[in-house]
Amino acid sequence: MSKLDGNERWKSKMALTEHVEQYEKRNEPKNQGRPTGDELTMVRDYVLLPLLLTMVQRAADDIKNSTGILRRHFLVSAQVLMDRITKDMYALRKELSKRNIKVIKDEQVDLVIYYKIICRGYEERFGIVRDVVRSEISIRLTKYLDDMANLLRQSIK
Template sequence: MSKLDGNERWKSKMLLTEHQEQYEQRNDSKTSRKQPTEEELTMIRDYVLLPHMLSMVQKSIDDIGHHSNLLKQLYVMAGQAVMNKISEDLYGLRRELSRRNIKIINDEQVDLIVYHRFICRGYEDRFGMVRDVMRSEIGIRLAKYVKEIAGKLAAK
């Protein structure tokens, strides 16, 4: 039995519904500000994909370098241009994530899913991507970068 039991004054204290709603909205807005938005989740996904893309393009450049080909110099230069564009995008993405106070910590692979832990303004969660989805997304992105570089070459 608490000290308030039997005290009739506490029974008359009521919380109005509008005050209850205001209280709940204030608490909801505090927690929702911490969770990442859809745009921020897209940024996290890009942050995960871009380093893989860089390593794939670097591997292709290295493979081309080991073979003798008439257009070897052109292929290497085009690959380097794609790498520069990816690096530029990754640098901008890192700055934006830092500005929004989002940190991506590490990755782990469980079965066919690659997980990355992230902290977004105090909210901590895991972001997972299936390897096949990563592969297809990287293919689409690389095609866009190559198309962009080809467009610049065709304009000259």
């Protein structure tokens, strides 16, 4: 806190706008390039959604090769699910681009997958454990399937 902070003259017309801007710029937080918690969640989703899409695609391929009564229904459901995941990936990619955030796959060491995040000039390394990836994908898949089930229920009514 400087001497000017409690002083009412500072708020009046006695200070030039250039001086006020310089004072405010000097007191800005230094970590403005670092990603926020919300942006890190977006990065995590950006990493998880392509993996989820791959899993659903493999399941659809398995269903194509099967011989079951509901095969066609399962294929249509899988396609709708893949379309929703792709739509979410597109929206997420667009939002990250708007916020000037780039995510680059770095390396995989043992059970940890590392990504490099470039956020407004600030570089950070982001790692996610494979077990966390599995559990998050399971949660996401359940959420997508619940949404689809709710839509089916609504269409029946």
